[in-house]
Amino acid sequence: MQVPLSAYLILSAYLFLVGVVGVATRRNALIIFMSIELMLNAVNLTFLAFARFLNSMDGQVIVFFVMVVAAAEVAVGLAIIIAIYRNRETVDVAELNLLKW
Amino acid sequence: MEILLFAGFATVAAVSGLLVVIQRQAVYSALYLVITMGALAGLYILLEGHFIWIIQIIVYAGAIMVLFLFVIMLLDLRREEVMWARRDRGQILLAAILSLVLLAQMVLALGRSYLPAAKAPAALAEGFGTTQTVGRLLFTDYLFPFEVTSVILLVAMVGAMVLAKKQFK
Numbered sequence: 467m468q469v470p471l472s473a474y475l476i477l478s479a480y481l482f483l484v485g486v487v488g489v490a491t492r493r494n495a496l497i498i499f500m501s502i503e504l505m506l507n508a509v510n511l512t513f514l515a516f517a518r519f520l521n522s523m524d525g526q527v528i529v530f531f532v533m534v535v536a537a538a539e540v541a542v543g544l545a546i547i548i549a550i551y552r553n554r555e556t557v558d559v560a561e562l563n564l565l566k567w
Numbered sequence: 568m569e570i571l572l573f574a575g576f577a578t579v580a581a582v583s584g585l586l587v588v589i590q591r592q593a594v595y596s597a598l599y600l601v602i603t604m605g606a607l608a609g610l611y612i613l614l615e616g617h618f619i620w621i622i623q624i625i626v627y628a629g630a631i632m633v634l635f636l637f638v639i640m641l642l643d644l645r646r647e648e649v650m651w652a653r654r655d656r657g658q659i660l661l662a663a664i665l666s667l668v669l670l671a672q673m674v675l676a677l678g679r680s681y682l683p684a685a686k687a688p689a690a691l692a693e694g695f696g697t698t699q700t701v702g703r704l705l706f707t708d709y710l711f712p713f714e715v716t717s718v719i720l721l722v723a724m725v726g727a728m729v730l731a732k733k734q735f736k
Contacts, residue, residue, distance in 0.1 A: 486666055488588030497593055500587055500597065517616075527701060533626050538719050544638045
């Protein structure tokens, strides 16, 4: 018996929602960022599952591009967090409220 | 056999994924995320991603997470004293409830197998998921996105260096 497609999709949905809860709940900017990476990984799993079950290599190539863009995004995002920490001495997103009305 | 492997990797990924978001110290979250990515790499092997799982280990677990750990080390963060502040409690509860509802909806929707492919997965092409196939696609059908990603990486490098440069007064 093979592992059905829905098993992979449900696992991916669960990981994505764990990432969403992490982004919505935590105040530490680094952990929010890690939750975003978790969401990206969940989406990668979805792409690969569909690529396997539909016999299409497009899914795997897209995962490759997602990884490249994620790497670029992490580099820039962490640089921003470092710059914020230098100015504000904190990575607590609740403290970054200059634009709040 | 495949089911056992899937169950093992999926359980590890699910548990460590959950542990990523509920740690007090950022470094523990990063380490659990590394475990999650390793478990996902195992799942990618089951999905015939012979090139992608290696890239996952090298790029995600080996480079991105190392970058995270470097930044955590440089910022010298304290243990988060108040994880769920009183004034945030309402928002956190709302996020948790809505996520659970969405998860239930997704499980119901994805549990059915609409696609005929879900019941009988298509026979795979020769060399599916191998490095040769991915490479050939990257240099033929996906040549333009491939070149664009090189520009993206260059821009990200320059941007990160400019942002994190020490400001000399």
